[in-house]
Amino acid sequence: MKFPLPLGLKTADGPVNASCYTKSRTPRRADKDKKDADMILREVASLVKVSFVTLRARWRYMLRYRRGKTPWDTGISPPELLDYLARHAAGRALEMGCGTGTNAITLAQHGWEVHAIDFSSAAIRTARRKARRAGVQVAFYCRSVTKTDDLPVPFDLILDIGCYHGLHPALQAQYAANLERLLAPGGTLLMYAHLRYPGMPRRYGLDEEGLRLLQQHVRLVQRVEGNGRRDHPSAWLTMQKEGSEAPRPEVQIAPER
Numbered sequence: 444m445k446f447p448l449p450l451g452l453k454t455a456d457g458p459v460n461a462s463c464y465t466k467s468r469t470p471r472r473a474d475k476d477k478k479d480a481d482m483i484l485r486e487v488a489s490l491v492k493v494s495f496v497t498l499r500a501r502w503r504y505m506l507r508y509r510r511g512k513t514p515w516d517t518g519i520s521p522p523e524l525l526d527y528l529a530r531h532a533a534g535r536a537l538e539m540g541c542g543t544g545t546n547a548i549t550l551a552q553h554g555w556e557v558h559a560i561d562f563s564s565a566a567i568r569t570a571r572r573k574a575r576r577a578g579v580q581v582a583f584y585c586r587s588v589t590k591t592d593d594l595p596v597p598f599d600l601i602l603d604i605g606c607y608h609g610l611h612p613a614l615q616a617q618y619a620a621n622l623e624r625l626l627a628p629g630g631t632l633l634m635y636a637h638l639r640y641p642g643m644p645r646r647y648g649l650d651e652e653g654l655r656l657l658q659q660h661v662r663l664v665q666r667v668e669g670n671g672r673r674d675h676p677s678a679w680l681t682m683q684k685e686g687s688e689a690p691r692p693e694v695q696i697a698p699e700r
């Protein structure tokens with residue numbers, strides 16, 4: 444299936460088929476197409492004043508959601524999250540990169556006030572529909588996980604299943620710095636991440652630097668390693684901000700944005 448170029452832009456050679464990001468083609472052609480597509484995204488990013496890396500990531504995820512290439516979207520909350528919910532009283536939670544909302548809905552069903560962010564409009568549309576069907580209230584935001592200035596802080600829990608590990612290092616630094624403001628004293632960051640290993644084909648996965656950035660703001664309490672899809676090394680991290688848990692806030696859901 445072919446997708447139109449962003450805003451219908453063309454290169455000097457004519458329109459670029461954006462599927463060059465995912466389809467295999469002859470290596471030289473694919474390289475050229477990729478460069479062309481990046482150049483177009485750079486142009487668009489400067490026009491709409493969004494960073495190129497965010498726009499490129501957004502574009503890639505947009506294609507994946509449109510094509511249904513979303514193997515992570517199982518519709519089932521992982522046992523690690525259910526275990527956390529069984530051991531903690533409900534409070535206010537923020538989910539980073541919530542996808543189609545499965546885990547945000549699970550949190551709401553356990554009595555949590557939930558705010559959930561994803562920059563894929565297709566994913567957020569599905570998430571809103573699923574929450575309505577489930578009869579729960581979740582405040583979904585279609586935006587970058589680094590844009591959190593107007594959220595009702597603090598959060599007792601920040602959940603991240605598969606988002607932080609894919610962020611560009613500059614965005615990881617921003618994300619980590621925001622934890623200071625977002626997390627309540629004693630609050631938890633519960634994260635599932637693929638781990639970066641030597642010889643990985645592209646810059647992806649949680650590495651020492653990504654972990655160090657987080658540890659400037661939260662203390663690593665537990666790290667459970669395992670293998671994810673396609674035997675990819677991965678880990679569940681439980682991290683905590685210093686301080687004792689504050690009294691739970693009044694449950695109040697902000698309007699959807």
Ligand SMILES: C[S@@+](CC[C@H](N)C(=O)[O-])C[C@H]1O[C@@H](n2cnc3c(N)ncnc32)[C@H](O)[C@@H]1O
Pocket residue numbers: 497500504515516517539540541542543545560561562563566586587588589603604605606609610614
């Ligand atoms: C691997 S998927 C996981 C989705 C969901 N957590 C789940 O487990 O089903 C990563 C999600 O993060 C979102 N994402 C990646 N980078 C993002 C960013 N900078 N801002 C907002 N969402 C982002 C993607 O759109 C995608 O839905």
